[in-house]
Amino acid sequence: MKILLVDDHPLFLDGLALLFAQEFPHAEVLQAHSLAAALSTVAAEPAVSWVLLDLGLPDSDGMQALQCLREASPEATCVVMSADERPATILAAIDLGAAGFLPKTTRHGELLRALRQMMGGGVYLPASVLALQPAPVPGVPEAAESVDSLGLSPRQGDVLRLLIEGKPNKAICRDLGLSESTVKTHLAAIFRKLGANSRTQAVVAAARLGLRLQASAMGG
Structure with missing residues (x-):
């Protein structure tokens, strides 16, 4: 697995790279100090x-x-790191396809927990955003670590996983070999189960529930 760290502060970047080397030794860590360098890296390292x-x-x-x-x-x-921890910034990042948000004030232990959670198929968002989740909806659980406990089918779990990864509908259709109408049907069911009205609300709900989603070998 290749991971690209993009930050213009060398000390922060080196510290993060060291953390990955210690805790995720199987990962190959690349670094970039600017957007231009990051774009060059992903072009050279698909x-x-x-x-x-x-x-x-x-x-x-x-x-x-x-x-x-x-x-x-x-x-x-993509996971965003930022010193700007305002809920509006976090939600804007999720809306643009970020799969998580790490405030730069996150302490070492919490940072490690967040990274493990995301690498394990979960979502990590700051508590300030999770507190904005709408009031509980009847029938929507307060905690559900798996797709089964949430009442989603394996295929709906696949769709939710790709949604959390920031994939648009067309990419979900391509990755899962589904028609756009089928994907929309699955998304509607997912939103109902999560008490969400949008993709961003669904990601926040998944983070609040502690969902962990892994790729399914099932088709359909």
Whole structure:
């Protein structure tokens, strides 16, 4: 697995790279100090599967970096890192396809827990955003670590996993070999189960529930 760390602060970047080397020794860690360098890296390394991205790069304007990297490497899972912890910023990142958000103030132990959670198929979002989740909906559980306990089918679990990874409908159709109408039907069912009205709300709900989603070998 190849992971690209993108940040313009060398000390922070080196510390994060060291953490990955110690805790995820199977991963090959690449580094970039700017958006331009990150785009060059994903062009040269199409096998990059994870990108941890700082929004405060010198050659981009906030969310621009996320948009550019999502377009340049649509198969990679992007996680945003930022000193801007405002809920509006976090939700905007999720809306643009980020699969998680790590505040730069996150302490070492919590950072490690967050990374393990995301690498294990879960979602990590700060508590400030999880607290914004709408009031509990009748029939929607307060905790459900698996698709089965949530009442989703394996295929709906696959769709939810790709949604959490930030994949648009067309990419979900392609990856799962489904028609667009079938994907929309699955999404509608997922939203009902999660008490969500949008993709962003679904990701927040998955994080609140502690869902862990892995690729399914099932078709359909």
